[in-house]
Amino acid sequence: FDPTEAGETLSTRTEADIEITPTVLSVFGDAIEVALLTPDDKLIDPTVAAADPSIEFIRRQRVTYYRAMLPFVVEGTKAHAGRWHIVLRLDDKGFRKYLSSLDGQPDATDRARAHGLRYSANAYVYSNLRLRGSVTQDSYEPGASLVVRAALTEYGAPFTGRASAFAEVQHPDGSQAILPMADAGGGVYTAQLVAADVGVYTFRIRASGATSRALQFTREQTATAPVWRGGDNPPSPDGTGVHTSLCLLIRCLARAGLSKDRRERLAEWGLDLDALAKCFCHSRVARPKD
Numbered sequence: 001f002d003p004t005e006a007g008e009t010l011s012t013r014t015e016a017d018i019e020i021t022p023t024v025l026s027v028f029g030d031a032i033e034v035a036l037l038t039p040d041d042k043l044i045d046p047t048v049a050a051a052d053p054s055i056e057f058i059r060r061q062r063v064t065y066y067r068a069m070l071p072f073v074v075e076g077t078k079a080h081a082g083r084w085h086i087v088l089r090l091d092d093k094g095f096r097k098y099l100s101s102l103d104g105q106p107d108a109t110d111r112a113r114a115h116g117l118r119y120s121a122n123a124y125v126y127s128n129l130r131l132r133g134s135v136t137q138d139s140y141e142p143g144a145s146l147v148v149r150a151a152l153t154e155y156g157a158p159f160t161g162r163a164s165a166f167a168e169v170q171h172p173d174g175s176q177a178i179l180p181m182a183d184a185g186g187g188v189y190t191a192q193l194v195a196a197d198v199g200v201y202t203f204r205i206r207a208s209g210a211t212s213r214a215l216q217f218t219r220e221q222t223a224t225a226p227v228w229r230g231g232d233n234p235p236s237p238d239g240t241g242v243h244t245s246l247c248l249l250i251r252c253l254a255r256a257g258l259s260k261d262r263r264e265r266l267a268e269w270g271l272d273l274d275a276l277a278k279c280f281c282h283s284r285v286a287r288p289k290d
Contacts, residue, residue, distance in 0.1 A: 014081050014127070014129055014211050014213075014215040014216075014217050015080060015081040015213055015215060016127050016128040016129035016154055016155065016211060017080075017081070017125050017126070017127040017128070017129070018070050018126055018127065018128060019067065019068070019069055019070060019125065019126040020066075020067075020068050020070060020084070020124075020125050020126075021065055021067045021123070021124040021125070022034070022036060022065060022066050022084075022086045022121070022122075022123045022124075023063060023064070023065040023121070023123070023124060024063070024064045024065065024086065024088065024119055024120070024121045025062060025063050025119060025120045025122075026062060026063075026064075026117055026118065026119040026120075027062065027098075027117065027118065028061075028062075028094070028097075028098040028101070028117060029059055029060055029061055029062055029063060029064050030059075030061075030094040030097060030098070031090060031091055031094035031097070031098045031117050032064065032088055032089070032090060032091065032094070032117060032119060033045075033088070033089045033090075033091050034064045034065075034066070034086065034087070034088060035086075035087040035089075036066055036068075036084060036086060036087065037084065037085035037087050038074055038077070038079035038082075038084060039079065039080075039081070039082025039084060040074075040077050040079065040082075042074040042075050042077055042079060043087070044066070044068075044079075046059075048074065049066060052072065052074075054068060054069045054072040055067070055069075055072065056068070081213075081215050082215075084123070086121050086123065088119070088121065090117060095116075095117065098112065098117065099112060099113070128154060128155045128156070129152070129153075129154050129159075129211060129217060129219070130152070130153050130154075130219070131150060131151070131152055131205070131207050131219035131220065131221055132150070132151045132153070132221070133148075133149070133150050133151075133203070133221035133222075133223050134148075134149050134223055135147065135148050135149075135201075135203055135223040135224070135225045136149070137195070137225050137227075139231065139232055140227055140228060140231025140232055141227065141228075141229065141230075141231050141232050142195065142196060142197065142198055142227055143194065143195070143196065144194070144195045144225075144227055144231075145192060145193075145194060145195075146192065146193045146194070146195050146201060146225050147190060147191075147192050148167050148179065148181065148190065148191045148192070148193065148203055148223070149188065149189070149190050150165045150167075150181060150188070150189040150190075150205050150207055150221075151187060151189075152187035152188075152189075152207055152219070153187060154187075154211065154212060158186040158187045158188075159186070159187025160187075160212050161209055161210050161211045161212045161213075161214075162209045162210045163187070163189075163208060163209025163210070164181075164183075164189075164207070164208065164209060165181040165183075165189035165205065165206065165207040165208075166178055166179060166180050166181050166191075166206060167179040167181060167191060167203045167204060167205045167206070168203070168204040168206065169201065169202070169203055170201070170202040170203075170204075171197060171199075171201060172197045172198060172199020172200060172201065172227075173197060173199070179191045179193060181205075189207065195225065195227045197227070198227055198228050198229060199226075199227065199228075200224055200225070200226050200227075201224065201225045201226075201227065202222065202223075202224050203222065203223045203224070203225070204220060204221075204222050205220060205221050205223060206218065206219070206220040207219045207220070250273055250276045
């Protein structure tokens, strides 16, 4: 690999990260060579990974990835916090093999020759710097108060670095807005929203800043809150609603609604009307008259 000539996908890691899994998805994994460049410009390729038990390299038909425990040593240098690179290179032999697999698909072949091989690169990290996002609501009816909360922890303790947080809100009608979150102390950030419309509110909660050792980070989590008319009064087995209707139907069928041979046929299929009645009916539900 020559990193100066290869395409790169950038990602930043902190000292709290303990495992990294850079992953490349493509329609033909054999046509893309993948390597890593550490913050100290040390190259990790499949040969290096094969000689280091702390690094795993996996190639499948549509996915290629490394899994590395952090920190680890490359050429005598510890690799951990800082900016990493996923280094990609199109393998000519593998790409020709991919083109040959497209025989009989002229449009796909022309597209591949013109634009190359499509791919998606991501880095998944297991970290001791964590964000816990949540939404609580005092009601499921329109007009409910939604409280959005983001809590940062570092090594299981309250976050002591510098950060800010906000939420990208998608309303039930599809419109979007930014909801700033106030610093409540101890790595906790909160915001409040009144849910005036019926539907599902989606919150993409995001936090960014610097760790206690001044390394930059970003974290995000998605949470949802449903609101509907009658949300605070769901049907129950001992009230009115769908449960009562099912109870009445099942008891009616069990008592007089089906002939003997039909009941036997249902039993052969594993349907026991008396057992269903016990599941859906409550002693206080009105029973149909005989």
